[in-house]
Amino acid sequence: MKVKKIILIGPPGGGKGTQAKHLEAEYGTIQLSTGDILREAISSGSDLGKKVKDIIEGGGLVSDEIMIGLIKERLLSNDVKSGFILDGFPRTISQASALNDFLEENSMKLDAVLEINVPDELLIERITGRFSCDNCGQGYHDSFKLPKLEGICDECGGTVFTRRKDDNKETVKTRLEAYNKQTSPLISFYKKIGILSVIDGNQDIKLVTKCIKEVLDA
Ligand code: AMP
Numbered sequence: 001m002k003v004k005k006i007i008l009i010g011p012p013g014g015g016k017g018t019q020a021k022h023l024e025a026e027y028g029t030i031q032l033s034t035g036d037i038l039r040e041a042i043s044s045g046s047d048l049g050k051k052v053k054d055i056i057e058g059g060g061l062v063s064d065e066i067m068i069g070l071i072k073e074r075l076l077s078n079d080v081k082s083g084f085i086l087d088g089f090p091r092t093i094s095q096a097s098a099l100n101d102f103l104e105e106n107s108m109k110l111d112a113v114l115e116i117n118v119p120d121e122l123l124i125e126r127i128t129g130r131f132s133c134d135n136c137g138q139g140y141h142d143s144f145k146l147p148k149l150e151g152i153c154d155e156c157g158g159t160v161f162t163r164r165k166d167d168n169k170e171t172v173k174t175r176l177e178a179y180n181k182q183t184s185p186l187i188s189f190y191k192k193i194g195i196l197s198v199i200d201g202n203q204d205i206k207l208v209t210k211c212i213k214e215v216l217d218a
Contacts, residue, residue, distance in 0.1 A: 004029060004082060004083030004084075004111055005083055005084060005103075005108060005109065005110050005111045005112075006023075006029070006083075006084070006085045006086065006110070006111060006112050006113070006114065006216070007085075007086045007089075007090070007110060007112075007113040007114070007190075008020055008085060008086065008087050008114050008116060009113060009114070009115045009116070009183065009186055009187065009190075010115060010116035010117070010118065010201060011118060011120070011123055011176060011179045011180075011183075012123065012127060012172065012175040012176065012179060013118070013123040013124075013126040013127035013130075013172070014116045014117075014118045014123065014201050015116055015118070015201050015205065015208060016087045016088065016116055017031075017033060017035075017036075017087055017088075017139075018139060018205060019116065019205075019208060019209060019212055020033065020085045020087040022205075022209045023085055023209075023212065023213075023216075024085060026213075029083040029084065029085050030079060030080050030083065030084050030085065031084075031085045031087055032071070032074055032075075032080065032084050032085065032086050032087065032089070033087040033088050034067060034070065034071065034086075034087075034088040034089040034091075035056075035087075035088045037070065037074070038052050038056060038062065039056070039164075042056070048066070048070075051066070052066070056165075056166055057165050057166055057171070058166075058171065058174065059166055059170075059171035059172070059173075059174030059175040059178065060174060060178060061091055061092065061178050061182060064092055064094045064095055064098070067089060067091070067095055068094075068095055068098045068099075071086075071089050071095075071099070072098075072102055075102065075106075075108075076106075090186060091178075091179075091182060091183045091186075092182050092183065092186075093185055093186065093189060096186050096189055096190075110195055111195075111216075112195060112197060112215060112216060113190040113193075113195050113196050113197070114196075114197050114198075114199050114212060114215065115187050115190075115196060115197070115198045115199065116199050116201035116208065117198055117199065117200060117201055117202070118201040118202050119202065120176060120180075122202060123172070123176060124169060124172055124173075124176075125143065126141070126144075127167050127172050128167060128168065128169055128172065129141045129142035129143050129144070130142075130163070130164075130167060131161045131162060131163045132161065132162060133153035133155065133156060133158045133160070133161055134158060134160040134161060134162050135153065135156050135158035135160065136153060136155050136156040136158060138153055138154065138155040138156070140161070197215045199211050199212055199215070
């Protein structure tokens with residue numbers, strides 16, 4: 001892969017996290033998931049976690065000020081200087097503009113922005129059925145991907161599984177609304193800059209990865 005600095009845009013349940021993990025495993029480019037960072041802050045009981053817990057559990061967006069500060073700090077770390085896959089950031093036009101300014105100030109340039117496109121009507125089933133291994137994070141789904149042996153993680157043998165608190169029907173609706181209102185305008189924002197590629201996310205996970213790799217390797 002020639003490109004190193006990537007943004008994945010897509011609705012909740014669209015497969016950004018899954019694809020970012022595949023790309024991370026294959027190319028060694030670090031996945032930066034703002035959702036994961038915030039969930040870790042909540043689990044650790046930090047001040048940030050306390051501030052964002054109710055917002056995340058209600059399906060709304062955390063303030064631009066908090067998110068921009070958080071991502072800037074992360075992008076200055078040594079481990080991401082050579083590349084990153086942003087998963088879940090930016091989510092608003094203000095975040096995207098702040099990111100552009102920040103990258104310019106630090107002589108960094110985005111290589112690709114990939115929109116993973118999945119119709120709204122498929123997302124609720126995708127999200128409400130998903131769960132993951134508590135130990136290694138491997139993702140599963142009630143309808144599409146159960147562990148081969150019931151109750152035992154295929155990857156690590158773990159036996160404890162969790163579901164995200166915000167992966168319920170009510171909250172998903174709010175999250176989809178937030179995506180459609182606040183995040184989808186980013187698609188034309190990046191189209192204007194000329195670095196947007198659209199990926200059909202409504203196909204087998206491996207095919208989605210293949211399409212992404214074709215764009216990144218082109
Ligand atoms: P995700 O894991 O990407 O679905 O994110 C889970 C939740 O974290 C979202 O529903 C938001 O509440 C919050 N969040 C993650 N990234 C952002 C962001 N860039 N801006 C605002 N809120 C965010």
